[in-house]
Amino acid sequence: MLYFTATPIGNLEDITYRAIRIMKETDYIICEDTRKTVILLNKYRIKKPMKPYNDYNKKKQAEWIIEQLKKGMDIVFVSSSGSPLISDPGFYLVKRLIQEGLPFTSLPGPSAVINSLILSGLPPDRFVFEGFLPKKKGKRHKLLKDLSCEKRTVIIYESPKRIKRLINELEEFLPDREISIVKEMTKIHQRVLIGKPKELMENLHSEKGEFVVIIGGKDWTGIE
Numbered sequence: 001m002l003y004f005t006a007t008p009i010g011n012l013e014d015i016t017y018r019a020i021r022i023m024k025e026t027d028y029i030i031c032e033d034t035r036k037t038v039i040l041l042n043k044y045r046i047k048k049p050m051k052p053y054n055d056y057n058k059k060k061q062a063e064w065i066i067e068q069l070k071k072g073m074d075i076v077f078v079s080s081s082g083s084p085l086i087s088d089p090g091f092y093l094v095k096r097l098i099q100e101g102l103p104f105t106s107l108p109g110p111s112a113v114i115n116s117l118i119l120s121g122l123p124p125d126r127f128v129f130e131g132f133l134p135k136k137k138g139k140r141h142k143l144l145k146d147l148s149c150e151k152r153t154v155i156i157y158e159s160p161k162r163i164k165r166l167i168n169e170l171e172e173f174l175p176d177r178e179i180s181i182v183k184e185m186t187k188i189h190q191r192v193l194i195g196k197p198k199e200l201m202e203n204l205h206s207e208k209g210e211f212v213v214i215i216g217g218k219d220w221t222g223i224e
Contacts, residue, residue, distance in 0.1 A: 006109025
């Protein structure tokens with residue numbers, strides 16, 4: 001059996017008892033980055049062989065995983081943080097497992113998407129997740145123009161290197177939208193900024209940390 005397993009998005013205590021038990025019992029742990037996953041494993045005294053899985057080696061590793069599963073091995077699959085497949089590698093493996101008729105399941109847990117939505121103060125009933133925006137200017141701006149008509153709450157991931165660029169773009173394409181920026185979720189320096197793009201730029205004093213940007217829908221007025 002293969003277990004797609006959610007891991008903490010910041011605070012290492014945010015993990016289920018079941019996830020810890022399965023990781024202690026499994027034969028292998030497949031992870032996005034062994035350097036990050038080993039920190040979690042060390043905290044819970046888990047010693048298992050690890051193998052990296054990423055966009056560069058996914059086809060080769062998927063075949064190795066399939067071979068092990070056919071031998072009766074149990075395997076845990078984790079991303080660096082949060083729920084696997086969500087803006088992380090893993091979807092290709094899911095398709096291959098289905099093709100081969102091999103069993104797999106998902107162990108639920110932390111998700112930056114859901115956690116940021118709860119903290120945002122924006123409508124949670126209908127939302128769309130865009131992940132990371134394209135890096136190329138043309139594709140990026142086209143998507144932002146499309147989002148100007150979106151009535152649902154929009155959730156975007158952004159890196160520290162591009163967060164100011166994104167806020168400037170939001171001021172250009174979505175100047176009147178209410179926006180929340182959530183950074184360093186579940187960590188000591190967690191912070192939530194709420195306001196229009198121009199206000200957010202004035203209050204963003206640090207570009208360090210991991211960012212989730214939540215954008216209110218076109219018709220959201222801030223009043224229930």
